[in-house]
Amino acid sequence: MEFRFELALCAALESPDRVVSRQLGAGIENPGGRIVDVCVMTPGPAFDRRAAITADRIPDPAIEAAVGPGEAVPLTEAFDLPPDRAEAVADHAAAVGYLERERRDGRPVVRATARYPDDWVGSLTAVENKPDLGSPGDLAAQLRYDAALGLFDHVVLATASYVTRAHLNRIPDVVGVWRFDPDTGDREVVREPTRLAPDAPGVEIRDERALRTDVALVTADAKARKRRRIAERAYGKGWRPDPPACAHATTTADGRPYCEQFERVVNPGRDCGQACEAFEPADPPATDRDALRDERTAWVATPDGAGPRRQSGLSRFR
Structure with missing residues (x-):
């Protein structure tokens, strides 16, 4: 359920004003300690300059290298x-x-083919998906982590559940809440998020126990480097998974993997393959995911120095 919810939300959030990606590492001192379900990036002033370089992720060590577009x-x-x-x-x-x-x-x-722009990212929003608030799992701890670290400009909880005051009281006040219907794509803003301080030092929660919480202090520079890595990963990756190589596989109009046998969106990594009783090996469906992403988002499939694109802030999520 959560996978289908996540893909439906990604599809609903896409627009020419932003880039949407999913499953990105957001830990700093402990790089694998936090995985963000969905990341929404809005363009900064130099977004077009970054988009003109490459459609792919640029490795961070290359960005930090002592090399520019001048002399080799x-x-x-x-x-x-x-x-x-x-x-x-x-x-x-x-x-x-x-x-x-x-x-x-x-x-x-x-030699660099272009000067890497520092201000190409406008904002980063982290979205934690929890369709059923009746089974919250580690939700509260995950959102406390995000709020304390302040790596993203905004943090939002997305759920399909009816949101009560008790639910809101269990999560940090700075976290926004969306109620999202994956079948219709309708989204209700239950609570607006409060902007965090990504340009200030933060606190990374390493471990929480009954009488003790282990933390690491994170500098503003470390957060800035991590934000750049997240932005590069989001820009290069997107959110659409590879569709399964099965005779029953197709894709929805927005590129989600779909099984005609079971008539639903599927998780190719878990639902498909030899473990599925209906599996019939075949070439994967011919879906041009790059064309969809180029058409529906700010990402540029074939950089050609195109003119300015429209930009948006968080208010455009409504």
């Missing part, structure tokens, strides 16, 4: 990394179009 720099001077790691990062960055590689006097050198 020896690979060993550009990266403060072990040689093998520097080679791998440079190869990846060249493959996605951010770096150019060549050899001079027998030495490998690199």
Whole structure:
């Protein structure tokens, strides 16, 4: 249920004014300690400059490398990394179009194809999905983590349940709440989120016990680096999963994997394959996910230096 809810929400949130992605790591001191269900990014002033570089994620070490679009720099001077790691990062960055590689006097050198813009991200909103508030699991702890760290500009809880005052009292006041119907795509704003302070230091909750909470203090610079990584990951990844390679598989008009045998959206990683009694191996359905994403969001499939795109703030989520 939660997977189908998540995909329906992603589809409903898409617009030419934003980029939507899902399942992104949001831990800093403990990188795997927090996975955000959905991330919504709105463009900043330099969004078009970033979109013109590449449709793919740019690896963070390449962004931080001592290299620009001017004179080529020896690979060993550009990266403060072990040689093998520097080679791998440079190869990846060249493959996605951010770096150019060549050899001079027998030495490998690199040059950026464009200057990386610092202000291409407008805002980042984290959405935690909990369709059934009757089975909240670790919801309260997850939202306390997000509120204390302040990595995102806004944090929102999305649910299909009727939201009571008791529910609201169990989560931080800064967290917004949406009631979302995955069948119709209707979304009601139960409570607006309060803007957090992503440009200030934060507190990362490492462990919560009855009489003790272990935390790590996180600097504003560390948060800024993590936000850039999240933005790059969101821009390059999107939210649509690969459809299953089954004769019964197709996709909805917005690109969600759908099973005609069971007449519902499916999770290819869990519902499909040899474990399914109706599985019939076949080529996956021919769905152009890049074309859908290019048409429906601010992401640019084929960078060509296009003109300014429309921008929006959180109010556009209504």
